[in-house]
Amino acid sequence: MTRLLPDWTTEKIIAFAPDKASVKASQKLAKPQKWPMLGHDTRTAWGAFQGSGKNPYQVKLDLLRLQQEETGYHCSCPSRKQPCKHALALLFILVEAPETVAQGEPPDFVKAWLDKVAEQTRKREARKQRSSQKQADPKQQAKTIAARQAKILAGLTDLEPWLLTIMRHGLADSQLKSHEFWEVKAARMVDAQAPGVAHWLRDIAAMPNQDKPAWLETLLAQLGQLYLLIQSFKRFDALSPEAQADLRSVVGWHHRQEEVLETTPLADQWLVMGRQESPVENRLRLQRGWLRGQNSQRDALIMEFAFGDAPFETRFHPGQWLDAELVYFPSRYPLRAFIQKQTPLPNPPRMGAGCSIQTSLERYAEALALNPWLRQIPFFLEAVIPTRLSGRWIVREVEGDYLPLSSTFGQRWALLSLGGHQPIQLIGEWDGQGLLPLGVVVDGRFVDFSQIGAI
Amino acid sequence: MYPESWLNLATVGIEQSSQPHISCPPPLQHLLAQWPANQPEAKLLLAAAGFQLQQRAGYLPAQDKRPMPPPAAMDDRPICHPDAMRYLQVMLSGHHENALPEWFQAVAQQGQRIPPEALPLLLDTGRKQPDLQPYIAPLLGQRGDWLAQEGRSRKWDWLRLEVDTVWEEGKTAERTRLLHRLRQSEPERARKLLEATWAAENARTREEFLGCLQLNLSMADEPFLEQALDDRSKQVRRTALDLLACLPHSRFCQRMQARVTPLLKLERRGVARKRTLCVTVPETLTDPMKRDGIHSHQDRSQPSSTVETVGLAQMLSYIPPAIWCDLWQLSPAELLQAARQGKVPFDSPSIWGWASYRANDLDFMAYLLEHELKNIDADLARLMAATLPADRLETVSRPWLQPARTKEGLKSNHPAIPLLQVHQQPWSRDLTRLVLEALNRYLHRDNVRPDYLLRGMILDFAYFFPPPMKDDIRQTLAIETSDKNMWEDWVDEIDLRLDFRQKMLKAILRGQD
Numbered sequence: 001m002t003r004l005l006p007d008w009t010t011e012k013i014i015a016f017a018p019d020k021a022s023v024k025a026s027q028k029l030a031k032p033q034k035w036p037m038l039g040h041d042t043r044t045a046w047g048a049f050q051g052s053g054k055n056p057y058q059v060k061l062d063l064l065r066l067q068q069e070e071t072g073y074h075c076s077c078p079s080r081k082q083p084c085k086h087a088l089a090l091l092f093i094l095v096e097a098p099e100t101v102a103q104g105e106p107p108d109f110v111k112a113w114l115d116k117v118a119e120q121t122r123k124r125e126a127r128k129q130r131s132s133q134k135q136a137d138p139k140q141q142a143k144t145i146a147a148r149q150a151k152i153l154a155g156l157t158d159l160e161p162w163l164l165t166i167m168r169h170g171l172a173d174s175q176l177k178s179h180e181f182w183e184v185k186a187a188r189m190v191d192a193q194a195p196g197v198a199h200w201l202r203d204i205a206a207m208p209n210q211d212k213p214a215w216l217e218t219l220l221a222q223l224g225q226l227y228l229l230i231q232s233f234k235r236f237d238a239l240s241p242e243a244q245a246d247l248r249s250v251v252g253w254h255h256r257q258e259e260v261l262e263t264t265p266l267a268d269q270w271l272v273m274g275r276q277e278s279p280v281e282n283r284l285r286l287q288r289g290w291l292r293g294q295n296s297q298r299d300a301l302i303m304e305f306a307f308g309d310a311p312f313e314t315r316f317h318p319g320q321w322l323d324a325e326l327v328y329f330p331s332r333y334p335l336r337a338f339i340q341k342q343t344p345l346p347n348p349p350r351m352g353a354g355c356s357i358q359t360s361l362e363r364y365a366e367a368l369a370l371n372p373w374l375r376q377i378p379f380f381l382e383a384v385i386p387t388r389l390s391g392r393w394i395v396r397e398v399e400g401d402y403l404p405l406s407s408t409f410g411q412r413w414a415l416l417s418l419g420g421h422q423p424i425q426l427i428g429e430w431d432g433q434g435l436l437p438l439g440v441v442v443d444g445r446f447v448d449f450s451q452i453g454a455i
Numbered sequence: 456m457y458p459e460s461w462l463n464l465a466t467v468g469i470e471q472s473s474q475p476h477i478s479c480p481p482p483l484q485h486l487l488a489q490w491p492a493n494q495p496e497a498k499l500l501l502a503a504a505g506f507q508l509q510q511r512a513g514y515l516p517a518q519d520k521r522p523m524p525p526p527a528a529m530d531d532r533p534i535c536h537p538d539a540m541r542y543l544q545v546m547l548s549g550h551h552e553n554a555l556p557e558w559f560q561a562v563a564q565q566g567q568r569i570p571p572e573a574l575p576l577l578l579d580t581g582r583k584q585p586d587l588q589p590y591i592a593p594l595l596g597q598r599g600d601w602l603a604q605e606g607r608s609r610k611w612d613w614l615r616l617e618v619d620t621v622w623e624e625g626k627t628a629e630r631t632r633l634l635h636r637l638r639q640s641e642p643e644r645a646r647k648l649l650e651a652t653w654a655a656e657n658a659r660t661r662e663e664f665l666g667c668l669q670l671n672l673s674m675a676d677e678p679f680l681e682q683a684l685d686d687r688s689k690q691v692r693r694t695a696l697d698l699l700a701c702l703p704h705s706r707f708c709q710r711m712q713a714r715v716t717p718l719l720k721l722e723r724r725g726v727a728r729k730r731t732l733c734v735t736v737p738e739t740l741t742d743p744m745k746r747d748g749i750h751s752h753q754d755r756s757q758p759s760s761t762v763e764t765v766g767l768a769q770m771l772s773y774i775p776p777a778i779w780c781d782l783w784q785l786s787p788a789e790l791l792q793a794a795r796q797g798k799v800p801f802d803s804p805s806i807w808g809w810a811s812y813r814a815n816d817l818d819f820m821a822y823l824l825e826h827e828l829k830n831i832d833a834d835l836a837r838l839m840a841a842t843l844p845a846d847r848l849e850t851v852s853r854p855w856l857q858p859a860r861t862k863e864g865l866k867s868n869h870p871a872i873p874l875l876q877v878h879q880q881p882w883s884r885d886l887t888r889l890v891l892e893a894l895n896r897y898l899h900r901d902n903v904r905p906d907y908l909l910r911g912m913i914l915d916f917a918y919f920f921p922p923p924m925k926d927d928i929r930q931t932l933a934i935e936t937s938d939k940n941m942w943e944d945w946v947d948e949i950d951l952r953l954d955f956r957q958k959m960l961k962a963i964l965r966g967q968d
């Protein structure tokens with residue numbers, strides 16, 4: 001028989017599961033004889049499982065969406081882990097014992113689910129449409145923008161005398177080490193609709209090693225930048241739209257996708273260079289995916305948020321290629337983008353060549369000159385040797401140029417081992433101080449550091 | 456990053472400074488000059504921001520002037536499949552850990568190696584779990600070797616030990632491991648190492664180190680061991696004589712033989728002229744005997760025993776049983792029969808069990824396990840069984856699992872259990888089937904009570920059942936008892952283990968494509 005999910009294997013399900021405990025639990029349930037009902041048609045598969053609840057759990061899979069790596073599953077159980085063990089178990093059965101799942105007419109609960117999903121999609125589209133129509137009304141749009149700009153400006157103007165007072169009293173002041181000192185102002189910035197600045201202040205409060213000299217330097221640099229931001233925002237109206245956009249990103253006043261739909265998308269074959277996931281706050285998680293276009297040689301950063309255990313909308317597999325159209329958000333140095341259209345790439349091109357440390361640094365300087373608020377850009381280094389220099393971890397070129405590794409990089413030994421004191425291709429984020437490796441290419445094999453962490 | 460004067464100014468605050476002047480390089484100085492002079496706080500902040508930007512944008516790479524480091528040697532074995540690595544990850548995170556050795560062995564058997572990015576993890580695993588070291592080491596390859604050298608600070612040097620340093624400076628556990636490993640490759644060198652520092656070691660470490668000589672023991676070690684019989688510590692003396700007993704040509708064994716031979720006689724007695732072992736109990740235990748560790752107390756479990764009979768039994772347990780078989784042209788069976796006939800004042804299966812174990816006499820041990828298992832203490836049986844190669848162990852185990860001997864089914868106190876527990880290699884289909892059928896008979900008895908001990912044992916065994924037998928197992932163990940739920944859950948668990956191993960082995964084979 002033809003396989004219902006041709007691209008799925010046992011190992012892929014393991015990788016798909018939220019954690020290892022779920023894998024173990026679901027494998028226990030993946031016995032067809034334990035399922036009073038199992039079935040499929042061309043689009044969906046379903047099953048009923050008697051769990052601890054009164055009624056059997058109804059598990060549904062949308063094969064079409066799963067095949068495209070979207071979140072096409074649902075189960076009526078109350079588990080907070082997604083996908084739950086029942087959905088995973090059904091996946092295991094479909095992949096490992098497809099013959100036990102009979103073809104048939106989907107029961108009502110499957111139809112009801114499909115209808116509900118379709119309804120939700122429709123509503124979302126309608127919302128998008130409505131909001132773009134709303135945006136289309138230039139008067140309304142200008143009014144909204146002006147109101148928010150004023151609110152943020154008021155908030156930032158509030159910060160100015162506070163910053164100057166800090167400098168007058170000196171950074172040795174002990175109240176700078178208390179959390180509340182920063183939190184009060186962070187809360188004020190949330191009210192002023194500048195969440196980016198609130199986050200910034202909380203980061204400052206959370207800076208480690210408050211007794212070390214490096215803390216003082218970083219604090220001074222952060223306060224200086226904050227002050228520069230205030231001065232820049234005061235001149236908001238005098239800036240070009242792109243420079244305005246960059247300032248908006250810093251204060252957390254992000255452009256929405258529907259605001260930039262009229263921008264011409266950039267079609268290219270994109271290499272997924274790396275993926276990073278980090279907690280933001282209140283169970284919110286951020287995924288950052290770095291792409292590089294094969295023909296355009298442009299970099300792009302795809303940022304996505306997800307709440308709790310929910311999966312991200314896009315699953316990035318570093319080392320993979322996407323045939324996609326990207327829309328960049330406005331910036332003096334456009335990096336942040338979203339994927340508008342994406343099709344699988346059957347014949348991926350050869351891994352493009354990277355460049356030298358020198359060239360990459362020049363690229364970074366150009367980027368900063370255009371957008372001084374930029375923190376990091378991706379480096380694709382052609383041939384560097386991971387090694388150590390008097391106790392510090394570096395990557396060096398044969399000629400001797402080197403960059404220090406970021407102190408937050410946790411897989412130094414894996415990197416050293418991959419290199420074996422020989423030049424390798426390395427992709428990493430550079431922030432002007434340290435290089436954070438995301439992946440390397442060794443003997444034609446792409447190694448993704450976000451995966452090694454899991455070992 | 457920042458000039459010292461700025462940091463001082465920032466620390467004490469503008470208020471405290473008499474001359475809040477900020478000097479900086481030309482382009483920044485120019486920008487700052489445009490700012491009102493009466494706002495030194497703002498100037499300091501802007502200078503800090505500008506300077507930091509300038510530093511980041513103008514970052515110049517430093518130069519590593521050293522010559523290029525010599526590259527690590529290349530490995531030409533293929534890297535194992537990413538799917539196989541996933542199973543390794545699952546096990547290292549605490550699931551199905553018992554299958555780890557099987558994973559390592561299977562990957563090594565396929566002639567594959569570990570991807571370099573996973574080497575730090577495996578070197579760490581080897582450091583934390585020394586019992587896995589022999590499995591991990593063959594997979595690390597030249598890159599692993601190189602990395603272990605680079606990572607000495609992480610104690611990855613377990614892979615290639617710096618013998619002298621570890622011996623002279625290491626902790627006891629490290630030194631024990633060193634001795635153990637060295638005994639595998641260079642037994643002579645290991646003993647010499649030990650001899651060199653012997654006088655300076657305390658009693659406990661002497662005992663522990665001496666025990667390491669068990670591996671690759673030879674007559675070359677005999678003089679050293681003989682000397683150790685005069686050690687101050689009783690435990691050291693005991694270890695030494697246990698080792699000497701394994702060397703039939705040692706002076707110790709010769710002395711024992713000389714003492715015991717005159718005391719044993721084979722005669723033909725009775726109408727049937729049956730071969731009978733006649734024993735004369737020594738009148739007293741002499742001092743030289745006591746030096747050789749023979750000064751036992753009365754065995755309370757056997758009221759008829761005396762200090763002298765226990766001493767005789769001890770001496771016998773240090774003499775290879777083959778000596779008697781050769782002397783009287785007897786098979787092991789005949790020797791035991793003759794002992795029974797003569798009603799010898801010692802527990803002959805156990806005494807000859809110890810004797811054959813010490814002499815590493817595989818034939819004798821196999822005979823005892825196959826025919827006298829019920830008369831041998833479970834701990835001794837386990838020791839003996841563990842020295843047999845896997846196929847011989849299966850041969851001696853099988854008769855005990857036949858239906859006639861497992862009418863009541865397999866219980867946790869069945870005599871064959873110790874044999875099965877040490878059989879830690881993949882089991883044959885035959886043996887697996889016998890065990891499952893015996894188990895089934897147990898489960899189908901009336902009023903069967905949950906045997907949790909047995910449950911745990913079978914789950915451990917499941918790591919050695921042949922994975923392709925998965926379906927047979929489910930069929931054989933079709934449970935129809937009232938305790939259905941408990942047993943069903945358990946069969947699921949067995950199933951899961953086999954399933955995991957089967958998929959794991961398949962994933963490893965995928966690396967060959």
